[in-house]
Amino acid sequence: MKISDKDISTFYRELRLPENSVDRILDLGEAERKTPARGFSWLAIAASIVILFSILGGAYLLQKPSLESQVASAVLKNHFKQSAPTIYSPDFSIIEAALPQFDFAFAPTQVGMLSDWTVLGGRSCSIYSEPAVQINLEDANGQPGSLYVAPLSETLAEVETGLIKQGKHSVRIWQDGGRIFALAR
Numbered sequence: 001m002k003i004s005d006k007d008i009s010t011f012y013r014e015l016r017l018p019e020n021s022v023d024r025i026l027d028l029g030e031a032e033r034k035t036p037a038r039g040f041s042w043l044a045i046a047a048s049i050v051i052l053f054s055i056l057g058g059a060y061l062l063q064k065p066s067l068e069s070q071v072a073s074a075v076l077k078n079h080f081k082q083s084a085p086t087i088y089s090p091d092f093s094i095i096e097a098a099l100p101q102f103d104f105a106f107a108p109t110q111v112g113m114l115s116d117w118t119v120l121g122g123r124s125c126s127i128y129s130e131p132a133v134q135i136n137l138e139d140a141n142g143q144p145g146s147l148y149v150a151p152l153s154e155t156l157a158e159v160e161t162g163l164i165k166q167g168k169h170s171v172r173i174w175q176d177g178g179r180i181f182a183l184a185r
Contacts, residue, residue: 071156071182072164072171074128079146079169079184085121085136092135095122099133106133106149108176113183117145127182130156139185148182156180 087098092107099122106122108114117137125134125148132150139145150156152175161174172183 067155067158068160068162068164068173069166071128071159071173072166074126075146075148075171075182075184076166076169078125078127078134078148079144082144083123083125083134085134086123088121090119092119095119095133095135098122099124102131102133104149104151104179105177106135108149108174108181110174110176113174113181114147116140117147126150127180128155137183143185145183145185148184150180152178152180 085095087095089095089098092105096102096106101124114137116139118139120136120138122133122135124131126132127148127150130150130153132148135147135149137145137147157175157180159173159175159180162172164171164173170185174181
């Protein structure tokens with residue numbers, strides 16, 4: 001059987017949609033184009049909210065840590081070094097005599113602040129770039145602690161007292177007799 005071009009042409013003409021179906025499809029497309037795109041407006045609002053929170057979140061992350069946090073970080077950095085004392089003594093007065101470059105008392109006047117600790121010794125160090133004394137301590141369970149003492153400089157006088165937690169470690173900061181104390185554990 002031989003198929004001619006006329007037979008193929010007739011075959012495809014018969015498969016064509018009727019004229020009224022084509023018009024109906026074109027009318028539906030026109031109606032769809034005239035309808036406002038509601039999905040786009042919600043998408044634009046959602047994108048704006050995400051961008052706004054990204055900007056605000058980035059600004060929050062770029063904020064400078066508080067002075068208290070910076071001091072606590074410096075204290076914990078020294079504490080984690082677990083540097084051995086240069087003067088071994090359980091007596092503050094012996095440690096003071098061995099470090100004559102410091103002209104302030106190392107022991108807090110509030111006796112209860114160190115009642116749970118045993119003094120092991122001391123050494124010179126710094127707190128937030130200020131010369132200080134590190135007193136090595138040990139609690140009843142044998143856990144190490146460090147007490148940092150420095151005279152109140154202009155910067156350190158602005159540090160608010162209280163407990164600062166960084167992870168599972170904490171630093172208690174207080175002022176006493178013109179000195180700042182920081183107890184790290």
